[in-house]
Amino acid sequence: MIRSLPNSKLYTFSFTAFIVLYFFFLFAPLLITCILAFNNSMIPTLPWKGFTLDWFFGTGKKTGFFHDPINLRAFGVSFRLAIAVSLMSTAMGTCAAFLFEQENFPLKNVMYLLMIAPIVIPGVILGISILSFTTTVADFFKNNFGIRLDFIRPSFWLVAFGQFSFISTYVCMVVSARLKKFDRTLEDAAYNLGANRFQVIWYITLKYLRPSIIGGLALSFLLSFENFNTTMFLVGAEFPLPIALFNRVRDGSTPVINAISFLLIFATSVCAMVNLILSRKKKED
Amino acid sequence: MEIALSVKNVVKKYGDFTAVNDVSFDVEDGKFFSILGPSGCGKTTLLRMIAGFFEPTAGSIQIRGKDMANVPPNKRPVNLVFQHLALFPMMDVKENIAFGLRRRGEKTPEVMKKVHNILERVGLPEYADKRIDQLSGGQKQRIAIARCLVLEPAVLLLDEPLGALDLKLREHMKVELKKLQAEIGTTFVYITHDQSEAMVMSDHVAVMNNGHFEQIDSPSNLYNNPASSFVAMFVGNNNKVTGVLAKDDSGKFFVQDKNQLKYAISTVKDCKEGDVVGMYTRPEAIIINPAEDKTFFNRTGVHVKAVLFDGGNSRLLVVTPTGQEVLVALPQNHQFDYIKKGDNIVIGWDPASSVCFKETGAKMYDDEI
Amino acid sequence: MMTKSKKLRWSFFVFFIPVFLWLLLLIVLPHIELLRMSFARPAYLKQPGFTFSNYIEFFKEPIYWNTFFRTAMYSITVTMIVLIIGLPVAFYITKIASLKTRGFLTILILIPFWVSELIRVYGWTIILRESGIINHFMTKYGIWKQPIEMLYNDAAMIMGLVYTSILFMVVPIIGVMDSLDNSLIEAAYDLGAKKTVIWRQIIIPHCMPGIISGCIIVFMMVLGSYLTPNLMGGKNSMWFTEQIYNQFILYRNWNMGSAFGFLLLFMSSIIIWVALKLSGQSLKEVVK
Numbered sequence: 001m002i003r004s005l006p007n008s009k010l011y012t013f014s015f016t017a018f019i020v021l022y023f024f025f026l027f028a029p030l031l032i033t034c035i036l037a038f039n040n041s042m043i044p045t046l047p048w049k050g051f052t053l054d055w056f057f058g059t060g061k062k063t064g065f066f067h068d069p070i071n072l073r074a075f076g077v078s079f080r081l082a083i084a085v086s087l088m089s090t091a092m093g094t095c096a097a098f099l100f101e102q103e104n105f106p107l108k109n110v111m112y113l114l115m116i117a118p119i120v121i122p123g124v125i126l127g128i129s130i131l132s133f134t135t136t137v138a139d140f141f142k143n144n145f146g147i148r149l150d151f152i153r154p155s156f157w158l159v160a161f162g163q164f165s166f167i168s169t170y171v172c173m174v175v176s177a178r179l180k181k182f183d184r185t186l187e188d189a190a191y192n193l194g195a196n197r198f199q200v201i202w203y204i205t206l207k208y209l210r211p212s213i214i215g216g217l218a219l220s221f222l223l224s225f226e227n228f229n230t231t232m233f234l235v236g237a238e239f240p241l242p243i244a245l246f247n248r249v250r251d252g253s254t255p256v257i258n259a260i261s262f263l264l265i266f267a268t269s270v271c272a273m274v275n276l277i278l279s280r281k282k283k284e285d
Numbered sequence: 286m287e288i289a290l291s292v293k294n295v296v297k298k299y300g301d302f303t304a305v306n307d308v309s310f311d312v313e314d315g316k317f318f319s320i321l322g323p324s325g326c327g328k329t330t331l332l333r334m335i336a337g338f339f340e341p342t343a344g345s346i347q348i349r350g351k352d353m354a355n356v357p358p359n360k361r362p363v364n365l366v367f368q369h370l371a372l373f374p375m376m377d378v379k380e381n382i383a384f385g386l387r388r389r390g391e392k393t394p395e396v397m398k399k400v401h402n403i404l405e406r407v408g409l410p411e412y413a414d415k416r417i418d419q420l421s422g423g424q425k426q427r428i429a430i431a432r433c434l435v436l437e438p439a440v441l442l443l444d445e446p447l448g449a450l451d452l453k454l455r456e457h458m459k460v461e462l463k464k465l466q467a468e469i470g471t472t473f474v475y476i477t478h479d480q481s482e483a484m485v486m487s488d489h490v491a492v493m494n495n496g497h498f499e500q501i502d503s504p505s506n507l508y509n510n511p512a513s514s515f516v517a518m519f520v521g522n523n524n525k526v527t528g529v530l531a532k533d534d535s536g537k538f539f540v541q542d543k544n545q546l547k548y549a550i551s552t553v554k555d556c557k558e559g560d561v562v563g564m565y566t567r568p569e570a571i572i573i574n575p576a577e578d579k580t581f582f583n584r585t586g587v588h589v590k591a592v593l594f595d596g597g598n599s600r601l602l603v604v605t606p607t608g609q610e611v612l613v614a615l616p617q618n619h620q621f622d623y624i625k626k627g628d629n630i631v632i633g634w635d636p637a638s639s640v641c642f643k644e645t646g647a648k649m650y651d652d653e654i
Numbered sequence: 655m656m657t658k659s660k661k662l663r664w665s666f667f668v669f670f671i672p673v674f675l676w677l678l679l680l681i682v683l684p685h686i687e688l689l690r691m692s693f694a695r696p697a698y699l700k701q702p703g704f705t706f707s708n709y710i711e712f713f714k715e716p717i718y719w720n721t722f723f724r725t726a727m728y729s730i731t732v733t734m735i736v737l738i739i740g741l742p743v744a745f746y747i748t749k750i751a752s753l754k755t756r757g758f759l760t761i762l763i764l765i766p767f768w769v770s771e772l773i774r775v776y777g778w779t780i781i782l783r784e785s786g787i788i789n790h791f792m793t794k795y796g797i798w799k800q801p802i803e804m805l806y807n808d809a810a811m812i813m814g815l816v817y818t819s820i821l822f823m824v825v826p827i828i829g830v831m832d833s834l835d836n837s838l839i840e841a842a843y844d845l846g847a848k849k850t851v852i853w854r855q856i857i858i859p860h861c862m863p864g865i866i867s868g869c870i871i872v873f874m875m876v877l878g879s880y881l882t883p884n885l886m887g888g889k890n891s892m893w894f895t896e897q898i899y900n901q902f903i904l905y906r907n908w909n910m911g912s913a914f915g916f917l918l919l920f921m922s923s924i925i926i927w928v929a930l931k932l933s934g935q936s937l938k939e940v941v942k
Binding site: 002003012015018019022023025026027028029030032033034036044045046047055059073091092095096098099100103105111112113114115116117118119120121122123124125126127129130131132134136159161162165168197198201222227229232233234240241245246249250255257258261264265268269271272273276 | 664665666668669670673674676677680681682683684685687688703742743746749750751752754759761762763764765766768769770771772773774775776777778779780781785787791794803806817822836839840849852870871875877878879881882884885895896899902903908911912915918919922924926937938
């Protein structure tokens with residue numbers, strides 16, 4: 001039944017086989033995507049035609065990722081977007097964690113429900129509602145005051161706001177989880193030793209929260225980098241990577257997509273590892 | 286002597302519940318003052334009002350003659366050693382101690398000099414760069430105290446700081462703390478539910494119950510002359526016999542229990558004849574097999590129900606013929622080694638060793654007689 | 655604690671104002687606007703006003719409500735499949751795997767989900783499609799004479815949805831199973847209970863909070879997903895989010911799109927509400 005009880009061989013074997021199959025199911029598409037990034041073929045499939053790095057560095061007929069201006073630009077957009085969104089969301093998420101964990105005010109519960117709503121609102125709906133609202137506001141300012149609010153028309157910044165609107169919630173969850181475990185007598189002790197509210201938050205509470213804030217930054221960076229559903233309604237002229245790749249994936253393309261996938265899988269795995277190690281350390285504290 | 290801390294008629298209410306009820310006391314400069322009481326008696330609330338974390342509902346708190354109303358906790362010249370110490374785990378030892386000094390804007394060289402001075406004083410000069418989780422329980426204790434003392438507070442408040450330590454270390458720290466206080470000369474206000482801590486360390490002890498002070502006195506007076514039945518039961522051990530106070534023909538008082546048994550008593554304080562009283566006699570005041578020649582002496586034959594061996598604190602549990610259980614101190618000097626469970630012996634005590642208080646009907650603990 | 659202190663007031667507003675603006679400008683007002691739009695006449699008619707026509711249109715056109723109910727049914731099916739697979743996986747990781755492999759498996763199970771959904775789905779398309787990996791091997795070894803198109807059908811789509819959402823079932827269940835004291839299972843075993851009884855009477859009841867939050871999160875993700883149905887589903891098996899996309903982006907009929915969005919939001923709220931009522935949980939506990 002469980003590891004501390006005697007189990008029949010068949011039970012252990014069939015359970016282990018099930019888990020092996022599960023992990024195979026989990027990793028097969030990723031591994032195949034990565035392997036085919038190095039296949040010297042014009043389409044991302046077998047047979048194996050030899051090892052090549054052309055899909056990373058190639059030029060001409062086999063344009064590799066590093067010489068592909070469209071994808072490089074999209075990558076740059078995604079990167080800038082992820083930086084902007086992770087900074088904004090982490091600041092807001094931390095603010096919200098403080099507000100909901102440490103302050104009391106009327107209608108706190110209503111506000112809390114609104115705050116967690118983005119987790120259960122489909123990203124598509126978040127996208128269209130923000131699009132409708134900002135368009136209405138922008139039209140209103142243009143028609144009535146002649147003011148052009150282009151940053152809330154589909155554009156880089158509108159995508160950033162759209163992602164920020166729900167990623168902040170995730171950061172707040174991460175930071176709140178740690179703030180809940182914070183021993184508030186440490187704050188009292190700091191007051192008692194002569195610190196004011198600002199100094200208490202700066203020297204004591206934020207120091208304590210640092211692992212979760214770093215975790216929140218990493219999480220929001222990844223969420224922003226890979227978001228598609230909300231982003232697709234808000235994009236302007238600058239396409240982030242998932243949007244740029246989407247059409248190519250649907251219509252079939254060269255293994256350059258595998259090369260990009262390989263780089264992303266590699267980078268996110270490293271990120272995930274660092275994040276996990278950090279959270280391990282956090283547990284030990 | 287200058288008064289370091291003066292608390293006048295302080296009341297703290299939470300809705301209908303009165304946590305602290307009209308408490309007044311003064312603490313002289315340089316004294317070790319303890320507030321002793323069971324958990325929930327309001328002592329922590331009182332301490333937190335002195336520290337400034339709670340506002341009193343009524344009354345005033347003065348520190349070195351200055352009224353503390355509307356002074357926030359970070360501006361008061363008192364520091365608090367928290368129950369679980371509240372050392373900052375994200376800083377090392379020296380940064381913990383330097384924290385308060387830095388908030389005052391003192392320069393780094395000056396701060397570090399003070400930090401090293403105070404570490405030497407608490408006997409941990411090499412520990413400046415240690416992390417908090419590298420310290421033992423006793424060391425954490427001393428760092429927490431050092432962190433407060435470095436600010437030279439008018440009064441140092443301590444909220445049961447020994448509670449988390451194991452028994453042996455607690456015994457040791459009691460003596461350490463007393464020595465430290467005597468050496469540094471800072472006024473200590475210490476709260477605890479452990480009477481031994483309060484008795485060993487303090488110059489004066491206030492016994493607190495249900496939000497008010499029952500008695501403020503020196504430890505020896507609390508033990509010898511308790512002012513209330515609560516103090517008699519809470520400080521040290523006591524045998525209690527309930528009965529009616531009466532006077533015999535020669536004008537001497539005695540307590541008569543429900544089985545008409547009479548116990549002589551010499552001091553009755555403000556109890557009158559006919560009052561229902563509780564008579565309190567300490568186990569260590571009771572003599573086993575007393576000499577026959579004493580007059581005006583309580584003497585009774587009893588049956589030994591159990592020998593409660595506890596080293597230096599060993600006692601006999603005996604029953605009188607009328608069924609009253611009595612605890613008797615059993616000195617470990619081999620004189621009474623022959624007493625076994627089931628024996629019949631004689632016990633006796635001087636009527637001057639007993640005190641009595643009017644019975645209020647209030648029980649201290651549910652499981653006590 | 656210090657309710658009278660002015661400094662606390664100051665810090666309260668520092669936290670409150672940004673959070674309030676965020677929720678007002680990016681959550682509340684956009685949804686109100688979406689609701690308003692769904693009851694407004696399409697802009698091209700040049701006569702603004704209140705109308706139910708967007709919603710009426712939805713019920714008049716079978717393709718719309720067919721898609722709507724198909725999406726809901728498939729989402730529930732996928733949630734059930736994910737639960738059936740996820741439960742033993744979580745059980746293996748928390749209760750059967752040795753303590754050493756356990757930490758490793760937990761990391762392993764998380765890694766694929768840090769990778770973007772697009773890439774994960776892309777991986778499946780190159781495996782399943784007509785010129786894909788499976789067909790390559792099958793035809794090479796002569797098992798199939800002709801390559802078979804395994805992509806663009808409902809089965810592939812359901813598999814893809816299971817794949818992309820299963821982590822969100824496994825993680826909350828691992829969380830609650832971890833808190834299940836092994837000695838409870840040992841005690842039941844010692845008292846002579848069979849495996850089925852232990853599962854039914856001890857493990858499942860204890861894990862209910864995790865199962866419910868897993869189900870709700872997975873259901874929401876599947877219902878709102880766009881990439882997987884679009885890239886793996888067939889041309890005539892549309893997902894409702896694709897209808898919304900079409901209304902907004904292809905037909906530029908934002909009012910109709912808003913109505914569709916609201917219908918989706920309404921349905922998902924109802925289903926979550928029913929799930930919460932049945933399990934006696936609150937949304938607060940679920941999203942933790």
